[in-house]
Each structure stands twice: as C-alpha cells, then as structure tokens.
Amino acid sequence: MKPISPRQQDILNFIRQFIEQEEFPPTIAEITRALGLKSPHGVREQLQALARKGAIELIPSASRGIRLLQKAAEQDGLPLIGKVAAGRPLMTEANVEQYCKLGPELFQNKADYLLRVQGSSMRDAGILDGDLLVVQQAAEARSGQIVVARLHDEVTVKTLRLAGEMAYLEPANPEFPVLAVDLSKQELSIEGVVVGVIRNRID
Amino acid sequence: MKPISPRQQDILNFIRQFIEQEEFPPTIAEITRALGLKSPHGVREQLQALARKGAIELIPSASRGIRLLQKAAEQDGLPLIGKVAAGRPLMTEANVEQYCKLGPELFQNKADYLLRVQGSSMRDAGILDGDLLVVQQAAEARSGQIVVARLHDEVTVKTLRLAGEMAYLEPANPEFPVLAVDLSKQELSIEGVVVGVIRNRID
DNA sequence: CGGTAGACTGTCCATAAGAACAGTGTTCTT
DNA sequence: AAGAACACTGTTCTTATGGACAGTCTACCG
Structure with missing residues (x-):
C-alpha cells in the first residue's frame, strides 16, 4: 500500500475512534469539525486520497459511506x-x-x-x-x-x-x-x- | 425488556444484517425499501417503538443514527x-x-x-x-x-x-x-x- | 364498546450531507 | 523550474435523510 501522510493518518485515526465510540462512521462534516477545519472540501480530498491508497472505501452518495479496509487483519x-x-x-x-x-x-x-x-x-x-x-x-x-x-x-x-x-x-x-x-x-x-x-x- | 412484535423483529434482523454487510447502519429509507414499504413513516414509528423497548438507540438528527443495544450480550x-x-x-x-x-x-x-x-x-x-x-x-x-x-x-x-x-x-x-x-x-x-x-x- | 398498540400510506418540510467548482499556499521530487 | 501531492478556504448545488402532521385499518384487551 502507498504511504499515508501524517494528516491522512490523523483522519484515519479519528474515523477509527469514532466508529469505536458511535458504532457508525462519521460524516465528512463531523471529521471537518473534529480536525478544527472550516471547509469540508479539504477533508473530502484526503478521503479520496485514502481511498486511492486502499486504506478506506468510499460509498458514493451514501451518508457516512466510509468503510475501513485493513481492519480485516x-x-x-x-x-x-x-x-x-x-x-x-x-x-x-x-x-x-x-x-x-x-x-x-x-x-x-x-x-x-x-x-x-x-x-x-x-x-x-x-x-x-x-x-x-x-x-x-x-x-x-x-x-x-x-x-x-x-x-x-x-x-x-x-x-x-x-x-x-x-x-x-x-x-x-x-x-x-x-x-x-x-x-x-x-x-x-x-x-x-x-x-x-x-x-x-x-x- | 418488553416484547418485540414480529414486524419489529424483521426490522431488527434487517438492521443487524445490514450492519454485518455494510459496516454501518441503514437509513430509514433503506429499511423501508428492504421491507417493500412505500412510506418511511411506518418504519420510523417501529424504530421509535424499538427504542422505547430498549432494543435500539436512536441518535436524533443523525443520518444512520441507529445503534443496536443488546448486541452487548x-x-x-x-x-x-x-x-x-x-x-x-x-x-x-x-x-x-x-x-x-x-x-x-x-x-x-x-x-x-x-x-x-x-x-x-x-x-x-x-x-x-x-x-x-x-x-x-x-x-x-x-x-x-x-x-x-x-x-x-x-x-x-x-x-x-x-x-x-x-x-x-x-x-x-x-x-x-x-x-x-x-x-x-x-x-x-x-x-x-x-x-x-x-x-x-x-x- | 372504547382504548391502545401495531402496522401501515401519503405528503411536506428543513436540514444534513455528499458532490463539484474555483481558488491559495507549501513541500517535495524530478 | 515544473509538476505532483499535500493541505487547505469558500461557495454553490442537489439529494438524501430525519422529523412531523394527517389519516386508515386491524387486532386485542378489559
């Protein structure tokens, strides 16, 4: 798998923690707020990068449509x-x-x-x-x-x-x-x- | 816990299966479609009944805000x-x-x-x-x-x-x-x- | 016989949330 | 020096989604 940038790791960690706590994945907006950002678009791009790298799967048009992949292990x-x-x-x-x-x-x-x-x-x-x-x-x-x-x-x-x-x-x-x-x-x-x-x- | 009606059990089973497969809970609309219903409101009422009976937890205003409770067992x-x-x-x-x-x-x-x-x-x-x-x-x-x-x-x-x-x-x-x-x-x-x-x- | 719970249809609304476009600045690598 | 990847802001659009109101029909329970 391709390398994951520190910021992307932050996002991944947050998603993992969120699922642990809430039992469902966060929305992009929730990630944005959690990281203290003002626009959801930055997060969106990072998510797409993570999807390209095979770390997550994004389900189009589905709210909270984020699936962690290497959780499998x-x-x-x-x-x-x-x-x-x-x-x-x-x-x-x-x-x-x-x-x-x-x-x-x-x-x-x-x-x-x-x-x-x-x-x-x-x-x-x-x-x-x-x-x-x-x-x-x-x-x-x-x-x-x-x-x-x-x-x-x-x-x-x-x-x-x-x-x-x-x-x-x-x-x-x-x-x-x-x-x-x-x-x-x-x-x-x-x-x-x-x-x-x-x-x-x-x- | 209070008794769960057959229909409510159907819904519960579907939610369980959906989470198993997708890793996140379904939306009310998705449940509606899965049960072959035409209006989401019926499902909504059943979900609220299930929440009253302690089978699930509904997170207000959150999309896919359904949490199974007795999964704990x-x-x-x-x-x-x-x-x-x-x-x-x-x-x-x-x-x-x-x-x-x-x-x-x-x-x-x-x-x-x-x-x-x-x-x-x-x-x-x-x-x-x-x-x-x-x-x-x-x-x-x-x-x-x-x-x-x-x-x-x-x-x-x-x-x-x-x-x-x-x-x-x-x-x-x-x-x-x-x-x-x-x-x-x-x-x-x-x-x-x-x-x-x-x-x-x-x- | 009225009351309650279950099991719906159907419509409408506000907003939550994904998607897309236009930018900016930085840090690398080639 | 150019290009790619990273890391964002800001705005707009559409649709997905939860929530609410108005009803209908049935089965039971006392």
Missing part, C-alpha cells in the same frame, strides 16, 4: 497453522488454514497463533492428536516450558529441559524418545511457547 | 462457569465467573457456555483439572458422548454409556469408579454435551 483473529511445510517459516501464508477469533481474556499470556498438533507424543500432558495449541511467539524459553521448537528443519512440540550446554526435548508419552541436543554443535530454534490448548473435536 | 462472549453451587441451575448469574469471546468457527457444534473442570476423573481423555470445557446445552445425549450431567444435585463430567434402562457414567481414569444409574429408579439429567476443551494454564 484484527477481525480475523489468530492464524491457525495446520500442516507445517518443511523448510518454511511457520507464519507463512501457505501454512495458515484459517483465522480464529479468540478473546484475549482467556489466556494470561498473549497468544500469537494456533498450531494443530500431529501425533500423540504429548499425550500425558493432555495434548492429543488434532488439538490446537495456543502459542506465544518467543525465541527463548525457560526450562520446563512446553515449546514449539525447530530441529533440523522439523517442527516439534515438547517439554524443554535445559542443563548447561545440553537441551532436552522431552515428550509426555513413554513410547517416544527424549531428544538430546548439544547446543554447541546443533542448532535448536525456539519458535514459541505453548500457553494453552484447544480441542475442538471430541470423539 | 454477543460481544461478551460465552459465560464461564466456575464453581457450581449445589442445588442451583448451572447458568445462574452467581455461577458465572466471566465472559469469554470465542469465535464460532472453532467448534463445529454451537457452544453455549464454558465449564471449569474440577478433579482429574477424565484425565485419560485429555481433560485435566482446571481445564475449561466447551459445552453445548442439551437435554439428551448419545451413548459414548462426554456429557455434563446432574446426579443427586451434583454436577459431574463423564462419558455417557446407555444400555436399556441403565445409564453408566464412565470416568477416563482407572482411579475413579463407574457410576451406574437405573433410570427407572433414579433421575439423571443431562445438562449438556462437551464439544471442546480449552486449557489456559500450562504448568
């Missing part, structure tokens, strides 16, 4: 990442299955995305195949936390255990092995910390 | 029921801890409320102490479903197993007993069906 909620394509960063368009609205009041830590669990290696921690993990993006984690980690281009969910130069990725299922990583020799990148679990299928 | 999200007071219906004000916003796209079945789990009797089904169950209100359930049931004034979460006149409430933890209920002698009331699980604390 907020409304979509958290991205749900299904299958992770090898060698790709997690939060890639291609990985996102859908967007889920989740109120922030549910999780004490900020949630960044949802990740669908594959396999039952964390079964005894109450994380089952097909569950959605609520993940907070983080590059580091404390020992004992359940993390989303990337090892040799593969993404895995395990409990992280740190002991000096060694990191252990512990499953919560005796049928799976503990992965030991020598941090001085291999690279282990933390993608995020699990802050919640959601199960939407009960069999 | 939706916005509040699902009620989260913490501890259940004995002998009281579940969805009582006193039982509600808070309201949580949850997008409906997450659960294929409609969710009615959240219930905090106490105890670990469903541990092996991946339902742990402190988890939030996503519950759909229902008076009946199929055999094999995980249900919220009330037995002797106590609310419990178990897998329901039906066999003729007998109902079994099976825990998912060998440390807990199966509860057998003879439906011809005792009363077992189903409060709802579990359609999802949310864990917001990871220890």
Whole structure:
C-alpha cells in the first residue's frame, strides 16, 4: 500500500475512534469539525486520497459511506497453522488454514497463533492428536516450558529441559524418545511457547 | 425488556444484517425499501417503538443514527462457569465467573457456555483439572458422548454409556469408579454435551 | 364498546450531507 | 523550474435523510 501522510493518518485515526465510540462512521462534516477545519472540501480530498491508497472505501452518495479496509487483519483473529511445510517459516501464508477469533481474556499470556498438533507424543500432558495449541511467539524459553521448537528443519512440540550446554526435548508419552541436543554443535530454534490448548473435536 | 412484535423483529434482523454487510447502519429509507414499504413513516414509528423497548438507540438528527443495544450480550462472549453451587441451575448469574469471546468457527457444534473442570476423573481423555470445557446445552445425549450431567444435585463430567434402562457414567481414569444409574429408579439429567476443551494454564 | 398498540400510506418540510467548482499556499521530487 | 501531492478556504448545488402532521385499518384487551 502507498504511504499515508501524517494528516491522512490523523483522519484515519479519528474515523477509527469514532466508529469505536458511535458504532457508525462519521460524516465528512463531523471529521471537518473534529480536525478544527472550516471547509469540508479539504477533508473530502484526503478521503479520496485514502481511498486511492486502499486504506478506506468510499460509498458514493451514501451518508457516512466510509468503510475501513485493513481492519480485516484484527477481525480475523489468530492464524491457525495446520500442516507445517518443511523448510518454511511457520507464519507463512501457505501454512495458515484459517483465522480464529479468540478473546484475549482467556489466556494470561498473549497468544500469537494456533498450531494443530500431529501425533500423540504429548499425550500425558493432555495434548492429543488434532488439538490446537495456543502459542506465544518467543525465541527463548525457560526450562520446563512446553515449546514449539525447530530441529533440523522439523517442527516439534515438547517439554524443554535445559542443563548447561545440553537441551532436552522431552515428550509426555513413554513410547517416544527424549531428544538430546548439544547446543554447541546443533542448532535448536525456539519458535514459541505453548500457553494453552484447544480441542475442538471430541470423539 | 418488553416484547418485540414480529414486524419489529424483521426490522431488527434487517438492521443487524445490514450492519454485518455494510459496516454501518441503514437509513430509514433503506429499511423501508428492504421491507417493500412505500412510506418511511411506518418504519420510523417501529424504530421509535424499538427504542422505547430498549432494543435500539436512536441518535436524533443523525443520518444512520441507529445503534443496536443488546448486541452487548454477543460481544461478551460465552459465560464461564466456575464453581457450581449445589442445588442451583448451572447458568445462574452467581455461577458465572466471566465472559469469554470465542469465535464460532472453532467448534463445529454451537457452544453455549464454558465449564471449569474440577478433579482429574477424565484425565485419560485429555481433560485435566482446571481445564475449561466447551459445552453445548442439551437435554439428551448419545451413548459414548462426554456429557455434563446432574446426579443427586451434583454436577459431574463423564462419558455417557446407555444400555436399556441403565445409564453408566464412565470416568477416563482407572482411579475413579463407574457410576451406574437405573433410570427407572433414579433421575439423571443431562445438562449438556462437551464439544471442546480449552486449557489456559500450562504448568 | 372504547382504548391502545401495531402496522401501515401519503405528503411536506428543513436540514444534513455528499458532490463539484474555483481558488491559495507549501513541500517535495524530478 | 515544473509538476505532483499535500493541505487547505469558500461557495454553490442537489439529494438524501430525519422529523412531523394527517389519516386508515386491524387486532386485542378489559
């Protein structure tokens, strides 16, 4: 999108705030008054510029015919990442299955995305195949936390255990092995910390 | 709130749908056209009636000055029921801890409320102490479903197993007993069906 | 049987609000 | 130095819109 001038940003902010408060968009005259201007025409031109830049949509001849466009991102909620394509960063368009609205009041830590669990290696921690993990993006984690980690281009969910130069990725299922990583020799990148679990299928 | 007539409900539905689609409320004339009426005055009176009944708010002299009021209930999200007071219906004000916003796209079945789990009797089904169950209100359930049931004034979460006149409430933890209920002698009331699980604390 | 509420038509008015035209001055970039 | 984008004032025009008045018809409620 093209750059938005400071004044246009002012107008955009006012519209956003107005909608927040009144539940409908302002008229051009209301914007004019709010900015302390004397003629509505200046505002009108700015609105048309904003429309050209793709920030808003103007509905011709309709009073209060202003629609904010990139509000969409907020409304979509958290991205749900299904299958992770090898060698790709997690939060890639291609990985996102859908967007889920989740109120922030549910999780004490900020949630960044949802990740669908594959396999039952964390079964005894109450994380089952097909569950959605609520993940907070983080590059580091404390020992004992359940993390989303990337090892040799593969993404895995395990409990992280740190002991000096060694990191252990512990499953919560005796049928799976503990992965030991020598941090001085291999690279282990933390993608995020699990802050919640959601199960939407009960069999 | 006072009762809303069928016609007024029509108008309310149209306004709701219009806002959903256009992001701003309709004008009186637009409502008139949508309902196939010839004069805007009839609609105007209905709007004033709706305002008297507390369903909407009319902002005088403002174009599209219609605000939906009980939209608040939706916005509040699902009620989260913490501890259940004995002998009281579940969805009582006193039982509600808070309201949580949850997008409906997450659960294929409609969710009615959240219930905090106490105890670990469903541990092996991946339902742990402190988890939030996503519950759909229902008076009946199929055999094999995980249900919220009330037995002797106590609310419990178990897998329901039906066999003729007998109902079994099976825990998912060998440390807990199966509860057998003879439906011809005792009363077992189903409060709802579990359609999802949310864990917001990871220890 | 009168009163009230619901559900309209039809007309009219004042103004709120979008649209357009004619300008002015500034700050950039090319 | 010219052109484009920004950031306005000021005026005029038309239509969209809310608001008001005068009625009609029906269904209920007590």
